[in-house]
Amino acid sequence: LTTLLGKGGGPTAVIAQSLVGAILRARLLGTTARIYGALHGVQGIVNQDFVDLTDVPEEDLELVAKNPGAQLRSTRDKPDQVYCANILRVLQAHRISSFLYIGGNDTSETLRILSTQAAAIGYDLTCVHVPKTIDNDLVCNDHTPGYPSSARFVGHAFMGINRDVMSLPGVYIGVVMGRHAGWLTAASALAKEVDDDGPHLIYMPERDFDMQTFLRDVKAVYDRLGRCIVAVSEGVHDASGKPILHSFKDLDTDPHGNVRLSGTGALADFLSEQVKHSLGIQRVIGDTLGYLQRSFPDASDVDRREARMVGERAALYASLRRTGSVTINRIGDYKVDYGLVDLADVAGKTRVVPDAFISDSGTDVNEAFLRYLRPLVGSDFRRAYSLRAPAVPKILLE
Amino acid sequence: LTTLLGKGGGPTAVIAQSLVGAILRARLLGTTARIYGALHGVQGIVNQDFVDLTDVPEEDLELVAKNPGAQLRSTRDKPDQVYCANILRVLQAHRISSFLYIGGNDTSETLRILSTQAAAIGYDLTCVHVPKTIDNDLVCNDHTPGYPSSARFVGHAFMGINRDVMSLPGVYIGVVMGRHAGWLTAASALAKEVDDDGPHLIYMPERDFDMQTFLRDVKAVYDRLGRCIVAVSEGVHDASGKPILHSFKDLDTDPHGNVRLSGTGALADFLSEQVKHSLGIQRVIGDTLGYLQRSFPDASDVDRREARMVGERAALYASLRRTGSVTINRIGDYKVDYGLVDLADVAGKTRVVPDAFISDSGTDVNEAFLRYLRPLVGSDFRRAYSLRAPAVPKILLE
Numbered sequence: 001l002t003t004l005l006g007k008g009g010g011p012t013a014v015i016a017q018s019l020v021g022a023i024l025r026a027r028l029l030g031t032t033a034r035i036y037g038a039l040h041g042v043q044g045i046v047n048q049d050f051v052d053l054t055d056v057p058e059e060d061l062e063l064v065a066k067n068p069g070a071q072l073r074s075t076r077d078k079p080d081q082v083y084c085a086n087i088l089r090v091l092q093a094h095r096i097s098s099f100l101y102i103g104g105n106d107t108s109e110t111l112r113i114l115s116t117q118a119a120a121i122g123y124d125l126t127c128v129h130v131p132k133t134i135d136n137d138l139v140c141n142d143h144t145p146g147y148p149s150s151a152r153f154v155g156h157a158f159m160g161i162n163r164d165v166m167s168l169p170g171v172y173i174g175v176v177m178g179r180h181a182g183w184l185t186a187a188s189a190l191a192k193e194v195d196d197d198g199p200h201l202i203y204m205p206e207r208d209f210d211m212q213t214f215l216r217d218v219k220a221v222y223d224r225l226g227r228c229i230v231a232v233s234e235g236v237h238d239a240s241g242k243p244i245l246h247s248f249k250d251l252d253t254d255p256h257g258n259v260r261l262s263g264t265g266a267l268a269d270f271l272s273e274q275v276k277h278s279l280g281i282q283r284v285i286g287d288t289l290g291y292l293q294r295s296f297p298d299a300s301d302v303d304r305r306e307a308r309m310v311g312e313r314a315a316l317y318a319s320l321r322r323t324g325s326v327t328i329n330r331i332g333d334y335k336v337d338y339g340l341v342d343l344a345d346v347a348g349k350t351r352v353v354p355d356a357f358i359s360d361s362g363t364d365v366n367e368a369f370l371r372y373l374r375p376l377v378g379s380d381f382r383r384a385y386s387l388r389a390p391a392v393p394k395i396l397l398e
Numbered sequence: 399l400t401t402l403l404g405k406g407g408g409p410t411a412v413i414a415q416s417l418v419g420a421i422l423r424a425r426l427l428g429t430t431a432r433i434y435g436a437l438h439g440v441q442g443i444v445n446q447d448f449v450d451l452t453d454v455p456e457e458d459l460e461l462v463a464k465n466p467g468a469q470l471r472s473t474r475d476k477p478d479q480v481y482c483a484n485i486l487r488v489l490q491a492h493r494i495s496s497f498l499y500i501g502g503n504d505t506s507e508t509l510r511i512l513s514t515q516a517a518a519i520g521y522d523l524t525c526v527h528v529p530k531t532i533d534n535d536l537v538c539n540d541h542t543p544g545y546p547s548s549a550r551f552v553g554h555a556f557m558g559i560n561r562d563v564m565s566l567p568g569v570y571i572g573v574v575m576g577r578h579a580g581w582l583t584a585a586s587a588l589a590k591e592v593d594d595d596g597p598h599l600i601y602m603p604e605r606d607f608d609m610q611t612f613l614r615d616v617k618a619v620y621d622r623l624g625r626c627i628v629a630v631s632e633g634v635h636d637a638s639g640k641p642i643l644h645s646f647k648d649l650d651t652d653p654h655g656n657v658r659l660s661g662t663g664a665l666a667d668f669l670s671e672q673v674k675h676s677l678g679i680q681r682v683i684g685d686t687l688g689y690l691q692r693s694f695p696d697a698s699d700v701d702r703r704e705a706r707m708v709g710e711r712a713a714l715y716a717s718l719r720r721t722g723s724v725t726i727n728r729i730g731d732y733k734v735d736y737g738l739v740d741l742a743d744v745a746g747k748t749r750v751v752p753d754a755f756i757s758d759s760g761t762d763v764n765e766a767f768l769r770y771l772r773p774l775v776g777s778d779f780r781r782a783y784s785l786r787a788p789a790v791p792k793i794l795l796e
Contacts, residue, residue, distance in 0.1 A: 011565045013558070016785075036790055050790035063783040069561020071785040076566065093793045160411070160693030163467020167409045168474065172689070263683035264670070265663010272662070285661035290685035291570070295558030297780045298696065382695045385461040387414075387469040392434055392448035395491045 001031070001097040003318060005053070006038035006045065008075055008103035008110065010134065012146030013068040013153075013299040014307035018102050018130050020065040021311025023053050031319040032098065041075035041101070042110060046086045050094070065308070068295045070102075078106050084113045091125065098126040098318035102311075104133035104144075108325050109347035115323050128314040129325035129343060132307070134294045136183035139349045140341045142330040145310055146294070147183060148303035148376035153296045154231075155190030155377055157289060159384050162191050162198045162229060169227040170283030171218060171275050172198070175268040177293050179235040179261055181352045182206050184293065186365045187373060188231035193384040198229025206353050207362040209236040209244055214271070215278050217363060222281060232271065234261040234288075245270070262290065300378035306336060313338045334375035399429070399495040401716060403451065404436035404443065406473055406501035406508065408532065410544030411466040411551075411697040412705035416500050416528050418463040419709025421451050429717040430496065439473035439499070440508060444484045448492070463706070466693045468500075476504050482511045489523065496524040496716035500709075502531035502542075506723050507745035513721050526712040527723035527741060530705070532692045534581035537747045538739045540728040543708055544692070545581060546701035546774035551694045552629075553588030553775055555687060557782050560589050560596045560627060567625040568681030569616060569673050570596070573666040575691050577633040577659055579750045580604050582691065584763045585771060586629035591782040596627025604751050605760040607634040607642055612669075613676050615761060620679060630669065632659040632686075643668070660688065698776035704734060711736045732773035 003026050005019060019037075026032050035053045038044040051072075064071055079087060091099065099114070101107050111127040118125040131138050136147035154176055165172045176185040182204020189202060200221040203209055221228040237243045245267045261267075268286030276284045310326045317324065317340055324340040325347075331337050357369035374381075401424050403417060417435075424430050433451045436442040449470075462469055477485060489497065497512070499505050509525040516523040529536055534545035552574055563570045574583040580602025587600060598619045601607055619626040635641045643665045659665075666684030674682045708724045715722065715738050722738040723745075729735050755767035772779075 007565075011562050037787065048790075048792040048794060051785075051787035052790050053787050056785070056787050060783075060786070064785045066780075067561060067783055068558045070565035074565040090794060094790070156695050157690050160466045160695050161689055163465060164409050164689050164693040167405075167468040167472040263685070264667050265684065265686050266667060269662050269664060269667075285689060286663065287661070287688035287690070288663050288686060289690070290687075291559055291562050291683060292555050292685070292687070292690070295562040297554050297558050297782075382464075384695075385458075385465055387435075387449075387454070387462045388458070389435065389449035389451050389454050392446075392450050392492070394446040396446060396488060 002034040002036055002095055003032040003098045004036045004038060004096045005100050006041045007070045007072050008041040008101060008107040010294055011069040011074060012132050012134050012294055013149035014145055014303050015070050015102060015132055016065050016067050017304050017307035018311035019071060020061045021308040022100055022315045023061060025312040025315035029315060029319045037072045040073040042079050042087055043075040043077045045090050048090055068297045079110050084117055087114060088117055092123060100128045100130055100314045100318060102130040102132050105138055105346060105348055108343050112343040112347045126318050126321050127323045128317050130310050130314045131326055134184060135178060135181055137181040137350045138346055139351045140345050141327050143328060143376060145303060145307035149299040150184055150293050151187035151373060152300045152377040152381060153293055154184055154187040158188040158191035158199055165227050165229055170285060171222060171228045171281050172285045173230045173268050173271050175232050175234050175288040177262060178233040180205055180350050182233045183353055185231050185233040186353060186369060189365045196225055199231040200228050201230045201363045203232045203236050204353060205233050205235040205237060208239045218275055219279050234267060302376055302378055309338060400432040400434055400493055401430040401496045402434045402436060402494045403498050404439045405468045405470050406439040406505040408692055409467040409472060410530050410532050410692055411547035412543055412701050413468045413500060413530055414463045414465050415702050415705035416709035417469060418459045419706040420498050420713045421459060423710040423713035427717040435470045438471040440477050440485055441473040441475045443488050446488055466695050477508050482515055485512060486515055490521060498526045498528055498712045498716060500528040500530050503536055503744060503746055506741050510741040510745045524716050524719050525721045526715050528708050528712045529724055532582060533576060533579055535579040535748045536744055537749045538743055539725050541774060543701060543705035547697040548582055548691050549585035549771060550698045550775040551691055552582055552585040556586040556589035556597055563625050563627055568683060569620060569626045569679050570683045571628045571666050571669050573630050573632050573686040575660060576631040578603055578748050580631045581751055583629050583631040584751060584767060587763050594623055597629040598626050599628045599761045601630045601634050602751060603631050603633040603635060606637040616673055617677050632665060700774055700776055707736060
């Protein structure tokens, strides 16, 4: 019997923890003779691009676990029925009994097709989905490994930006990853310590984006404070669902047919120009937080631990020959419990930020969201602290 | 006697350390009755916008010291003779005997004018320049507070990006701050652990940028490795000295008459489009590291300590009535010594990356530069670690 590990979709800061958790637990359980890794996910399977992880020293694995990114590489391939049949052919040839695939909801869908096809031909294959996505959009989960570390990065980023724009006033527009769900953009709110702290406006895909309302919002904050810090999801769209980025730029698509929203500063630059020209504000900065959000090597310790645990759980379920998707459920404030649900329950579904976490204005999150997020971002998440000192009376009179 | 503290130019992650160092040491020396802070630097002086720092509790100051950004706010104003005369008028009215100004070479120039004017009217004013700049371009210094923390951020950023692009191959172009000097862009080289690690190409303003050579360089790396990671200074320019960003975009200027290079993703997007269209590579990512580089709350411990020390030294020189610019000199590997040089020695000069640190190709730095940089970025700078495992023989033959 051989267990195969692989990884699909975008990397996170804690992928390697899940990988190492699965390897070490599988060794401990002793129900698998060999442990393989597929390079570049399903693409590596059809190419028989496997490495043998059975005897990699534990000391090496522990060093590997601390690194961001996907050590087994990844793929954007989204297999159809024919592609899956090719995968099965290779898995059978290599006598794979369990396939543990780390990824988001596309990954879960791939496993669902595979396990259905395997059952149809009487091939005893256990498929376990190990959850990860910085988008935090998997259903059946309180949150998803990878998200806490990215939220930590975004929170810290806006904490610094808040200080920066206080030093040299202006308008700052920061574009954050997130196509359909605003979870990561919402994390920018962690930067606030006092009422006037930024971000002052948060735009998520859960609400339609209207340019005139946006400009009015920015002007109101700027008039009041002399500065305005804005966090915007890359996926913000108009009332028809068309991405704002799409309204002025021809866009590339990825192999899934998704329009690519990351990898360009175009949205931030476009919004900056609008503010500059419509509101006549001189100092307007457009930053795009970019790929650092998912790969910066400063993971949340909570995220590291949970990513390790979902990997370990996947190995456990595989040893019990149970197919499904590993889940994280919150118990109290703050502990978690792990479980397993049907692949079909998770596959292809998207969980957006619920209304209960969004303020009435639609441009902020509320205290309930912050209570949800705070335990995730790490025990050493930084707190801002402002200097307070009395003003000195003026002496010279103009 | 009153000591005045202020801050000019862009913030850094460790400005507050210099501020707190100066306050606490001035208290200890006991040669000043009161300690004031000017809000928004020289702009705050002419507006008599002062806060009284004399009695802020040490516990509060220690919390403030850990924060990025300028707690006393900042300014881009670059005073001329008339502006400086107005400053002196206010300083005299408030009986300021020492002015400690934290900033880069523009700040040093302002102090030079002020001390000359003060001497001319017989006003006994001590002016001490406290060095800071993420650009690392002050002459008479081994390095400058603020740079080590920004270099740490850039090094960590490219370490994560290296993993990310290994997972999902393509071309990645990351634009780094730096107008005339490539010190910060060069720090991207810290991400390399093995030969094939990125960044594979580093473009600094110390070398002319030629588009055709750039495209040829990228193609050569991409053909060899299937991926290519590029770090580019925002200030790269053609042989005539014209910024590349300038060649396709009308640019804003700041009050110093400098063309603004930051706050837009335009350069990264422009270079990405060139690679996409000229080389026909599909996955090309353009990221601009942006304002996080100078404000991300993860300072180097070495930088924190040295920023504190230059603040303390400034207070010491002020108590000795010595005007000048505080310097950092390296002693061995690794210790530093602090000194004081004439304001005119530092004012308005720029130190670029020397040829001795740049590889012959002009698109990389050498081991001598890494030996220079490594001690600065912090005792806990992360090291990448790659998984190594034997390949599994293929079974199926196509």
